[in-house]
Amino acid sequence: MRASLLLPLLLIAALPAQASSQLALDKGCYSCxxxxxxxxxxxxxxxxxxxxxxxxxxxxxxxxAEKLRAGGLFAHIAAHERLSLEDCETLMRWIxxxxx
Ligand code: HEC
Structure with a gap:
């Protein structure tokens, strides 16, 4: 396969992990x-x-994900509880x- 075709394929293969770190950025995880x-x-x-x-x-x-979204008895963190189950699961898998 020509290199010009291979490179985009490699980039696509790398996407899922990048999408998750972007999700963590978007959801403000790094502010804490x-x-x-x-x-x-x-x-x-x-x-x-x-x-x-x-x-x-x-x-x-x-x-x-279910545990994080439910929050603790004393620790209610909006950034955790606001996540959709799907997003939260993606982030848990990524972590x-x-x-x-
Ligand atoms: C407002 C600050 C804050 C933000 C924003 C925040 N967290 Fe947290 N997080 C905490 C604190 C404090 C703890 C430790 C206390 C606890 O476990 O409840 C924690 C704990 C956790 C844990 C460990 C829970 C456990 O019991 O093992 C995970 C996983 C986690 N956060 C993921 C995330 C993700 C993913 C995001 C982004 C969507 C995020 N957090 C955003 C403050 C925050």
Whole structure:
């Protein structure tokens, strides 16, 4: 295959992960989970390290998304609760895979 055809294909292959990091930007996740993170907030990198333990568990993104959107008893974070289940699941999958 000619290189001129190959390059766009490679770019398309790289899209899903990029779309997720753009989603995190759009949804304002980094205003708290950035570097440095807001006080008492884990950075995105810390979340990724923590969530790496869910790799290979097909139900984990959905379960984590439901938990995040429900909020804690004392911690109600609008940015979490406003997410659609679909967006939240995409973001959870992206964090589990290391936010690449
Ligand atoms: C207003 C600040 C703020 C914003 C914006 C924010 N978060 Fe959070 N997030 C927190 C805080 C504080 C915690 C830790 C306390 C907690 O777990 O409720 C947290 C925890 C988390 C956790 C770990 C939850 C757990 O119990 O394991 C995940 C995952 C997460 N955030 C993802 C996101 C994503 C994705 C976005 C963007 C849609 C986002 N956050 C936006 C403040 C924020």
């Amino acid at each position: 989970h950035g570097e440095p993170p807001r006080r008492n907030t884990p950075s995105m990198a810390q979340l990724a390290t923590d969530y790496a333990r869910y790799r290979g568990q097909p139900d984990a993104p959905r379960q984590l 589990i895979e290391g936010t690449k």
